[in-house]
Amino acid sequence: MRIEILHGDITARKVDAIVNAANSSLLGGGGVDGAIHRAAGGELLEACRELRRTQLQDGLPVGSAVATPAFRLPARWVIHTVGPNRHAGQTDPALLASCFQESLTVAAGLGAQSVAFPAISAGIYGWDARQVAQVAFDAVGSFSSSGRAGDSPLEVVEFVLFSEDTTAVFRTVLESSP
Numbered sequence: 001m002r003i004e005i006l007h008g009d010i011t012a013r014k015v016d017a018i019v020n021a022a023n024s025s026l027l028g029g030g031g032v033d034g035a036i037h038r039a040a041g042g043e044l045l046e047a048c049r050e051l052r053r054t055q056l057q058d059g060l061p062v063g064s065a066v067a068t069p070a071f072r073l074p075a076r077w078v079i080h081t082v083g084p085n086r087h088a089g090q091t092d093p094a095l096l097a098s099c100f101q102e103s104l105t106v107a108a109g110l111g112a113q114s115v116a117f118p119a120i121s122a123g124i125y126g127w128d129a130r131q132v133a134q135v136a137f138d139a140v141g142s143f144s145s146s147g148r149a150g151d152s153p154l155e156v157v158e159f160v161l162f163s164e165d166t167t168a169v170f171r172t173v174l175e176s177s178p
């Protein structure tokens with residue numbers, strides 16, 4: 001599995017799955033969540049409402065992930081995950097690691113070869129981008145060395161960062177990763 005760092009808009013990525021930094025309601029929000037819903041069209045909100053109604057009456061828990069089709073996006077699926085909100089006292093890195101691990105597990109289950117992540121929790125939810133990058137790369141590393149990766153066709157894990165600063169942080173952390 002190969003990691004790539006890109007500067008840009010995740011909604012434009014033609015990968016099998018893009019990951020959405022959603023909130024527990026799954027009913028849309030600001031930041032990357034809003035951008036994904038706008039670009040995917042109203043069918044995405046409908047699909048999320050259906051998930052809430054049928055499987056997730058109490059919302060998607062922090063650290064969990066669930067997939068929907070990507071509708072009008074170039075990607076095939078959107079994997080929604082809920083990052084920890086530092087402003088709400090959710091400061092345990094294990095919750096953030098779980099977002100990356102669960103999203104990779106869902107991607108592998110879909111048979112995805114490529115998946116693109118934003119900097120989950122590094123926006124409105126207030127985490128430091130450096131810590132998000134560290135947790136993300138560790139999660140990819142442990143996923144790829146676990147049995148789960150062996151059976152999956154996952155080849156490329158992209159991190160698509162919206163600002164130049166965050167892109168530079170992710171590149172620096174990746175270069176210093178073991």
Ligand code: ADP
Pocket residue numbers: 008009010011021022030031032033035036083118119120121122123124125126127160161162163166
């Ligand atoms: P959270 O609530 O998990 O912090 P945000 O959407 O506020 O989620 O921010 C997560 C990251 O996504 C931030 O670094 C933000 O700059 C970035 N972001 C916002 N829009 C996009 C986009 N279209 N593509 C990629 N990243 C984006």
